[in-house]
Amino acid sequence: MSCLRESIRRMDGDLPELLAAVENAPTLAAMMLAAWHLGRAIAVAGVEDVLHERAQRPTEWPLCHKCGKKLESKGFDDRSLKGLIGTVSWERRKGRCPDRCKIGQVAPLDEELGLRPNQRTSDALMRAACGLAIFVPFGTARELLISLTGIEVSATSIWNWVQVVGARAKARIERQLKALLTGDQPEEEEIEAEVAELPLLIGADGVMVPFRPEGGQPGGRTVWREIKVGVLARLSERVTKTGKTVTELLRRRLVAVRGDIDTFGPLLWLESVRQGVLTAETVVWVSDGGRGFWRLFRERFEEHAHDILDFYHAAQNLWKGAKAWLDGRTRRSRQWFAQMRRKLRRGKADQVLATIKSILAQEDLSDSKRKTLKNLYNYLDTHRNHIKYARFKEWGLPIGSGVVESACKWLIQQHFKGVGMRWSDDGFDHLLYLRLDWVNGRFDDLFELPAPASA
Numbered sequence: 001m002s003c004l005r006e007s008i009r010r011m012d013g014d015l016p017e018l019l020a021a022v023e024n025a026p027t028l029a030a031m032m033l034a035a036w037h038l039g040r041a042i043a044v045a046g047v048e049d050v051l052h053e054r055a056q057r058p059t060e061w062p063l064c065h066k067c068g069k070k071l072e073s074k075g076f077d078d079r080s081l082k083g084l085i086g087t088v089s090w091e092r093r094k095g096r097c098p099d100r101c102k103i104g105q106v107a108p109l110d111e112e113l114g115l116r117p118n119q120r121t122s123d124a125l126m127r128a129a130c131g132l133a134i135f136v137p138f139g140t141a142r143e144l145l146i147s148l149t150g151i152e153v154s155a156t157s158i159w160n161w162v163q164v165v166g167a168r169a170k171a172r173i174e175r176q177l178k179a180l181l182t183g184d185q186p187e188e189e190e191i192e193a194e195v196a197e198l199p200l201l202i203g204a205d206g207v208m209v210p211f212r213p214e215g216g217q218p219g220g221r222t223v224w225r226e227i228k229v230g231v232l233a234r235l236s237e238r239v240t241k242t243g244k245t246v247t248e249l250l251r252r253r254l255v256a257v258r259g260d261i262d263t264f265g266p267l268l269w270l271e272s273v274r275q276g277v278l279t280a281e282t283v284v285w286v287s288d289g290g291r292g293f294w295r296l297f298r299e300r301f302e303e304h305a306h307d308i309l310d311f312y313h314a315a316q317n318l319w320k321g322a323k324a325w326l327d328g329r330t331r332r333s334r335q336w337f338a339q340m341r342r343k344l345r346r347g348k349a350d351q352v353l354a355t356i357k358s359i360l361a362q363e364d365l366s367d368s369k370r371k372t373l374k375n376l377y378n379y380l381d382t383h384r385n386h387i388k389y390a391r392f393k394e395w396g397l398p399i400g401s402g403v404v405e406s407a408c409k410w411l412i413q414q415h416f417k418g419v420g421m422r423w424s425d426d427g428f429d430h431l432l433y434l435r436l437d438w439v440n441g442r443f444d445d446l447f448e449l450p451a452p453a454s455a
């Protein structure tokens, strides 16, 4: 018999029983599970033992902040904290003013231990629960937390923590925005030298999300509102097992906001500066030519970035022109479209424009056809510098905004558009900001945790 087991057997509480469960386990799997429960109970007992000892030490009473007299002891009182090892309970001295000033009760040991007033949960437990809630619904987060840690918390508690920490995340970004607006340029994020040489890609798109009606009432008609999403990443290449070269995104960062383009613009710019828009050798802006984002590009990014019009979007407009001119889905219209699309991809936009111009010169063209083709011409002409697809390919740049769309899918679609889901403004924002901080590698900073010990 080891002395470890011998001493556990002599301990108070349920430790001997938990040890017996380990000793009587029929299989190794059952033994390890029982040992896990025992280990946690020992951890709780150990912490409580230390706390008990500390609570017995003489207390340095602070002065009453109202009258300046030294506080006096009112005796011991209970305190507990729920953490990843379970709930730890102890007793410690509480003090009060000898003149009974209304200053509430003061527990110097709580402060010494780094506890916040009214704190009932450890930051590590909140972090774990919020981390799960970023990926799964609150009820599932609760189930997963129990299965991973054995700690029981309600889905409502997790929801509350997400509101608290999400509000913290939102306040942080608002502080940074305020600093930006008063002329404080944010610092660039540290970046490895070889990654810093890669082109920086910036893209933006909008996604619709179902919200509760104004006022946040659960009843009433769903209101669909657009969430603007921006993606920033360094473009790299990777060779697959089959020998194909594919684009790889490094240091992907996301920004998103519930609001219009003027709310979104400063946020995207803030992150762009952090990601090196002012120092990167090549910056590319990929967009589908939508008016709001196009204006944003002109106002803020034009002098720093090349603009690439999403190839598939350009092709879609070509198809509209082909259909209008050659009467719908005829063979001729398909052929013409395929030919123009090929020219566009090969960088012969001038030839495409010339072809459309010659069609527009035909006198027997109907008004509606002329209008559609004229629109197509203007669209391609406006974006003449943004559809040089052959050159973009040569430079290793993407010609589609697929990366933006997949980011939108991950960030928004997957989590905020489930069956029957409808969001309140705050509920949406708080979870969104946590998701953003997670993907951007800033989630842990939201919790007041000591730095992990190095291995």
Ligand SMILES: [Zn+2]
Pocket: 064, 065, 066, 067, 068, 069, 097, 098, 099, 100, 101
């Ligand atoms: Zn006092």
